[in-house]
Amino acid sequence: MNRRRALTTAAVIVTAGAAVALTFPAFAGTGGRERPDGAAAERPLAGPEVLAALSRDFGLTTEQATDRLAAEREAAAAVRTVKAEAGAAWAGAWLNDAADTLTIAVTDQALADDIRAAGAEPKIVPHSSAALEQVKATLDTNADEAAESIPGWYVDAAANTVVVLARTDVPDAEAAAAEFAEASGVDPATVRVEASQEAPKPLFDIVGGDAYTLGNARCSIGFAVTGGFVTAGHCGQAGADTRGVNNAPQGEFAVSSFPQDDFAVVRTNADWTPTASVNDYNGGVLPVAGAEVAPVGASVCRSGSTTGLHCGEVQALNATVNYAEGTVTGLTRTSVCAEPGDSGGAFIAGDQAQGVTSGGSGDCTRGGVTFFQPVAEILERNNLTLVTTGDAGTPPATEPPATEPPATEPPAEADCAAEGGVRREGTITRPGQRRDAVRFRAPAGTHAACLTAPAGADFDLYLQQQVNGGRWVTVARAATGSGTETLTFEGAAGNYRYRVASASGTGDFGLQFAVN
Structure with a gap:
């Protein structure tokens, strides 16, 4: 144009x-x-x-x-x-x-x-904004009935209609979108189905000092690199899955070295965007402009998910620490305090990345000594690129695994007969449809569930947890392609729901689940 x-x-x-x-x-x-x-x-x-x-x-x-x-x-x-x-x-x-050129649409020719x-161009249309917003609100109310092939819907003022999008890479998506609108009971004259290549996904920032979890353990992000972030090696082994500060699936430990070293590289999925920033735990962030090494005596600050931001001085370079798990060499000794959960968090001097928190002694009440693994060594040995404020733009995550959690292996007792389990039944009426089978509040414990699909159908099972703001996040899924899907998940207390989605086929399903 x-x-x-x-x-x-x-x-x-x-x-x-x-x-x-x-x-x-x-x-x-x-x-x-x-x-x-x-x-x-x-x-x-x-x-x-x-x-x-x-x-x-x-x-x-x-x-x-x-x-x-x-x-x-x-x-x-x-x-x-x-x-x-x-x-x-x-x-x-x-x-x-x-x-x-400004165009203003109204339903009254007299205007x-x-x-x-x-100074604007008038356009006379049949539907008011209020009417179209009501149509959209009706679709919003029925959002749980929308197939995954429908990326979304919105009011198109210029076209005077509500557009329902249908993915071009999914067969019969436009028919599913039209069926969704019809089933919602809206006036067909107010809706237009439009083919789209959109496949929206949530976008989360990778920020140094933020928490991430591995099962029941918590550590802190060091610095964002192209494709993920660096952190402490003692936090997890290669292959361990991580979840972000918002409990959303985040990535996987691609590299982990501890003892001798204490560093790890986490490759994040496509939902997470590396940023040149560190959480200052005061409502803002600290910029990361480079990785120039601070000399002994220089001030340095540490950001971690347990104690926030604390500062001190560099006391020695290339220090050796004899942990109970083994000796780690090449660390930097500081007078900054730290506590459990701060591990892996960012050490920064001004706007220069220094390293990731390893360990130490003392706490942030009495003070102490803390060591960090220099970030320059992590970058060099793993051929990584630090994300800095000088970049033209923050690159998207590379080498992303699937944006959904990996399918869980069926438990050994996969017989759909969990002790004390509750059973629910439902019906999938079209391929691609998603349906909530049950919503419930659960104590901390082990979730176990089994889904039985009709013959010839491929139904997937999702366990979702409600997080801050009321948003639902998938925490486990079973999608083996068999007629029976089973999953287990260790979860904290909270609100959960099971969702059944049709990969192919239709019919009645049975769900049995329990929390022990």
């Missing part, structure tokens, strides 16, 4: 007894827009970082990016005024790609002249 068209549009906001002229800026040429004198003209519309990003992504000069922001701000003011006048007839507003007087 051509984002450099020179187009100037006059906009007028109709107010009580007055008309205020607004000029949308030209985005090309040498003139641009004249900026008014006074304090308002001196107030920046955005910082240099935002202007640089706009210039890069929209192909604009800095002046054009500034003018675009000004036009968008003026358009927002016009929208606010006209929307108040339109009332129930309001049906939305949008700018074109160049942000030089067209007022919209033109406001």
Whole structure:
């Protein structure tokens, strides 16, 4: 698209007894827009970082990016005024790609002249915004019935409809989307199914000092690297699965060395984005700009999930520590305190990454000595790239494993007869459908479940836990492709649900589960 068209549009906001002229800026040429004198003209519309990003992504000069922001701000003011006048007839507003034409949709033809007087293009449509939002709300209410082949739905103001997306890589996805809308009871005239290549997934940040867990153990992230993060080797062995601070599946220990060394590399899945930051445990983050080694006597700070951020001094380089598990060499000795759970966390001097927390003595009440494994050695020996603020952008995780937890092996007693178990039954009516079989609150313990599918069908079983904010996170799944799926999971007390999803086939299913 051509984002450099020179187009100037006059906009007028109709107010009580007055008309205020607004000029949308030209985005090309040498003139641009004249900026008014006074304090308002001196107030920046955005910082240099935002202007640089706009210039890069929209192909604009800095002046054009500034003018675009000004036009968008003026358009927002016009929208606010006209929307108040339109009332129930309001049906939305949008700018074109160049942000030089504002269109306002309404359901009342009588408002067209007022919209033109406001400098916008009117569009008369059959459905109001309120009506379409109600359609979307109805779909939201029935979201649990949506097949996995439906990435989402939204109100498209320009098309005056609710768009239900259907994945192009899943057979019969468009039919499933149409069936979902129909089953929800919405007016077909208000919905359009649209093919899409989208496959949304949650996005979480990898931040130094944040907690992660391995079963019942907790450690802290050191620093983000391309594809994951570094941490302490004593936290876990190669192959161990990790979960993030939000309890979402996170990754796997790809490398672990302890004793002799004390480092590990965790490869994260595609849900997690490495960032050049360390948690300051005061509502913000510390930037990571490089990995220059701090000398003896320099100040250094440590971030960990048990005690937060604490600082001290570097006391010695290349120290040897004789742990009960074995000797570790090449560590840096500091006067910073630490406690269990801080292991693996980030040591940083200014904005320079130093290392990952190994161990020590004392605590953060009485003080103590703590050692860290230098990050430079971890990077060099494992051919890793530290994510820093100098990067053009934070790279996505590489070598991602499946975004879902690995399928669990069936327990030896996989006979669908858990002692004291509860049984639930249900029906899958179409391939790709997901259905909640049961929701329940459970104490800490071992979850055991068995799903029986009808002959010829392939149903998968998911155990999900409700986390902060009410979001459901898959903590275990069984997807062997057999007619019977079983799983076990060691879980904390909380709210859980079992979900059954059809990989293929339809019919009645039986679920038996227990928590011991």
